[in-house]
Amino acid sequence: MPPRARLYKTEAIILRWRKLGEADRILTLFTPAFGKMEAKAKGVRKTTSRLSGHLQPLNRCQLQLAQGHVSDVITGCETIDSFRGLRDDLDLLSRALYVAELTDLMTADHVQSLPTYRLVLDTLGRLEASPAPDTALRFFEMQLLDQAGFRPEIERCVSCGNALEPVDNFFAPVAGGAVCRQCVPGLAGPRVMTLNGLKLLRLLQRGSYNDVARVNLPPALAEEVERHLRSYIISVLERDVNAAAFIDHLRREGARTKIEV
Amino acid sequence: MNERSTSTAAPLARLIEEFYRLPGIGPKSAQRLAYYLLRMPAADAHSLAEAIVEVKDKVTLCSVCQNVTEVDPCRICTDSARDRSIMCVVEEPLDILALERTGSYHGLYHVLHGAISPMDGIGPDDLKVRELLDRLRDGETKEIILATNPNLEGEATSMYLSRLIGPLGLRVTRLARGLPAGGDLEYADDVTLTRALEGRQEMDGA
Numbered sequence: 001m002p003p004r005a006r007l008y009k010t011e012a013i014i015l016r017w018r019k020l021g022e023a024d025r026i027l028t029l030f031t032p033a034f035g036k037m038e039a040k041a042k043g044v045r046k047t048t049s050r051l052s053g054h055l056q057p058l059n060r061c062q063l064q065l066a067q068g069h070v071s072d073v074i075t076g077c078e079t080i081d082s083f084r085g086l087r088d089d090l091d092l093l094s095r096a097l098y099v100a101e102l103t104d105l106m107t108a109d110h111v112q113s114l115p116t117y118r119l120v121l122d123t124l125g126r127l128e129a130s131p132a133p134d135t136a137l138r139f140f141e142m143q144l145l146d147q148a149g150f151r152p153e154i155e156r157c158v159s160c161g162n163a164l165e166p167v168d169n170f171f172a173p174v175a176g177g178a179v180c181r182q183c184v185p186g187l188a189g190p191r192v193m194t195l196n197g198l199k200l201l202r203l204l205q206r207g208s209y210n211d212v213a214r215v216n217l218p219p220a221l222a223e224e225v226e227r228h229l230r231s232y233i234i235s236v237l238e239r240d241v242n243a244a245a246f247i248d249h250l251r252r253e254g255a256r257t258k259i260e261v
Numbered sequence: 262m263n264e265r266s267t268s269t270a271a272p273l274a275r276l277i278e279e280f281y282r283l284p285g286i287g288p289k290s291a292q293r294l295a296y297y298l299l300r301m302p303a304a305d306a307h308s309l310a311e312a313i314v315e316v317k318d319k320v321t322l323c324s325v326c327q328n329v330t331e332v333d334p335c336r337i338c339t340d341s342a343r344d345r346s347i348m349c350v351v352e353e354p355l356d357i358l359a360l361e362r363t364g365s366y367h368g369l370y371h372v373l374h375g376a377i378s379p380m381d382g383i384g385p386d387d388l389k390v391r392e393l394l395d396r397l398r399d400g401e402t403k404e405i406i407l408a409t410n411p412n413l414e415g416e417a418t419s420m421y422l423s424r425l426i427g428p429l430g431l432r433v434t435r436l437a438r439g440l441p442a443g444g445d446l447e448y449a450d451d452v453t454l455t456r457a458l459e460g461r462q463e464m465d466g467a
Contacts, residue, residue: 016380021285022285047441048441048443050445050448052412053449053450053452053453054450056413056450056452057380058413079450079451079452082450082451082452084452087413087416087452088420090417090420090424093413093416093417093420094379097379098379100380101380242379242380242381242382243379243380245379245384246377246379246384247379249384249385249386253425
């Protein structure tokens with residue numbers, strides 16, 4: 001990580017914020033040069049603040065910061081991309097917040113990772129533009145797990161090490177990935193992983209986003225892969241991602257409205 | 262602040278610890294406040310203590326609008342001079358004070374007590390949304406003004422509510438968003454400027 005000058009500039013994606021004192025906020029930033037870091041934004045909760053419009057979560061912006069004793073202070077900001085398409089649609093917004101929260105949970109402070117920065121940026125752009133935002137989300141999850149050092153094993157059985165047969169196998173999050181039929185007894189929490197589910201997980205892990213985006217996903221397969229990845233993420237983080245609960249809430253209400261209509 | 266200094270009298274140390282639990286109060290501020298109270302006249306200190314006890318004993322939430330009140334339903338909800346066909350939905354009770362200060366709004370209110378913040382695990386079930394929907398079923402309300410904060414959480418809350426209230430056939434409006442009075446155009450971000458352009462109005466008297 002490059003040393004920071006007393007006054008320095010960086011590009012950043014604002015992942016989240018929390019209130020501080022009367023009118024300040026502490027922002028969690030994800031930067032290409034300094035990784036994830038916190039910075040203080042003074043007075044941004046006042047309506048007259050010149051920075052407040054620029055310093056919203058999910059904004060990609062160019063920042064000027066001054067080194068502080070505890071946390072650095074934001075002294076200037078200009079928006080590069082506000083991802084407006086995400087802000088005007090609740091379903092997309094909930095998914096973008098999931099991306100921000102998962103990035104926050106999976107990355108360590110002050111660890112530079114340019115590939116992860118690019119991944120987050122690309123994912124926000126894909127969510128805004130893609131007709132299948134959930135596919136972009138699954139690709140993001142798998143790639144982020146890989147970059148954070150938690151790549152699930154789906155080439156071989158995590159227990160016996162043998163190559164997986166082209167049949168329905170199992171996915172055991174706590175064990176770290178795929179498990180063959182012979183090794184399943186005695187393992188905690190394995191779930192059936194269909195052959196198509198395995199193929200899609202492998203494509204998410206090894207393929208490019210364009211390869212994944214070309215696949216026409218039946219809802220049952222999309223659900224299965226989402227379930228596997230979510231259970232794996234929960235086992236890695238030892239907790240659920242809060243924003244995922246809101247996505248579920250919106251889905252449930254959407255389904256209820258459809259039934260009532 | 263676990264360590265209790267042996268040089269501090271026990272009641273004073275307890276007071277410092279109580280102040281330290283308040284938001285925005287650090288260890289030094291807690292000590293300063295405690296010593297200030299120690300030196301103030303006994304009558305003033307008793308008055309402060311009574312005020313704290315009274316606020317906890319007497320102030321409740323209005324069963325209609327969820328605002329803080331000492332009489333239930335609150336004075337705004339029972340005021341016959343107010344327009345009952347229009348309801349303003351706000352995040353916090355303090356937002357009502359700000360709106361009342363303008364003197365430009367004469368309808369009713371509903372306080373959500375927060376905003377949807379998915380990353381912090383605050384969802385619709387943690388707010389007074391169900392109570393709002395129950396109120397709207399009486400058929401008296403014709404317009405809902407969504408007056409949540411113009412930030413990410415406030416916008417998410419407004420979008421969620423408008424999705425929920427939309428099918429009820431009411432007029433749903435949102436407070437105008439745009440340039441603040443006293444601000445400079447050159448410092449405005451593109452979302453604010455775009456919304457200010459969208460919400461531009463005819464000039465009178467041209």
